[in-house]
Amino acid sequence: MLHRAQATIDRPQGWRDYVVPQRWEEFTDDDHAVWDLLFARQVELLGTRVVTPFLDGIDLLRLSHPGVPDLGELNAILEPRTGWRTVAVTGLVPDEIFFAMLSERVFPVGNFIRRREQLDYLEEPDCFHDLFGHIPMLANHDYAEMIEHVGRLGGAAIAAGEGHRVARIYWHSVEFGLALEEGDLKILGAGLASSFGEAHFSLESDSVDRLPFSVPRAVRTDYRNDVFQPLYLVSESVEATVGEILATSAEELLAI
Ligand SMILES: [Fe+2]
Numbered sequence: 001m002l003h004r005a006q007a008t009i010d011r012p013q014g015w016r017d018y019v020v021p022q023r024w025e026e027f028t029d030d031d032h033a034v035w036d037l038l039f040a041r042q043v044e045l046l047g048t049r050v051v052t053p054f055l056d057g058i059d060l061l062r063l064s065h066p067g068v069p070d071l072g073e074l075n076a077i078l079e080p081r082t083g084w085r086t087v088a089v090t091g092l093v094p095d096e097i098f099f100a101m102l103s104e105r106v107f108p109v110g111n112f113i114r115r116r117e118q119l120d121y122l123e124e125p126d127c128f129h130d131l132f133g134h135i136p137m138l139a140n141h142d143y144a145e146m147i148e149h150v151g152r153l154g155g156a157a158i159a160a161g162e163g164h165r166v167a168r169i170y171w172h173s174v175e176f177g178l179a180l181e182e183g184d185l186k187i188l189g190a191g192l193a194s195s196f197g198e199a200h201f202s203l204e205s206d207s208v209d210r211l212p213f214s215v216p217r218a219v220r221t222d223y224r225n226d227v228f229q230p231l232y233l234v235s236e237s238v239e240a241t242v243g244e245i246l247a248t249s250a251e252e253l254l255a256i
Pocket of ligand 1: 130
């Protein structure tokens with residue numbers, strides 16, 4: 001997810017200043033057990049309710065391997081495949097840092113995992129959200145290219161004082177988007193794929209609105225990050241949304 005700055009900085013920072021060692025060896029047995037519990041529960045919950053490239057990514061990246069993933073081992077598979085790699089961060093990074101990372105095919109992953117008492121409540125995304133929710137789709141070549149493009153659009157939009165335009169595109173596709181796949185409504189976004197409560201809700205609730213995704217509609221649609229979404233945008237297909245976002249230039253985005 002992307003949001004607010006949390007670091008107090010006294011000199012200009014690049015994204016590399018936010019990278020920390022993952023210190024995988026410091027995850028406890030209970031941390032690994034929490035990952036295993038979350039992973040097993042979410043895979044069962046999702047079944048085939050999530051888009052196919054997501055399920056392919058779980059397999060390709062061997063995310064079903066027990067325990068919190070070691071980012072070095074994960075990158076050894078991911079980077080040769082699509083040029084993306086993960087880095088550890090301590091929490092949410094400022095939007096300009098986040099988009100700068102994306103533009104260089106670097107995905108930030110929290111260096112912590114929720115506690116057992118907090119399985120369904122998170123103040124900010126932990127490594128289960130980041131790794132289970134986001135990383136499978138980065139094994140897909142077209143989606144990988146799209147996210148890099150979102151990073152470039154984000155940098156341009158922030159420079160123009162219009163960062164919210166890209167934040168909304170990201171929110172309504174990469175985080176909380178739905179997508180049609182051979183006529184079936186599926187989960188696309190990482191925020192849904194990694195959520196125990198909202199995954200089924202997004203597909204099945206009859207108290208929410210679902211409207212077709214388009215870049216202009218996403219840009220004009222605000223969102224809430226503290227409650228289940230009252231509105232989901234539905235991609236005609238993953239490929240269609242990837243194509244539409246890739247075809248959007250910064251100039252076009254700022255003219256919406
Ligand atoms: Fe996220």
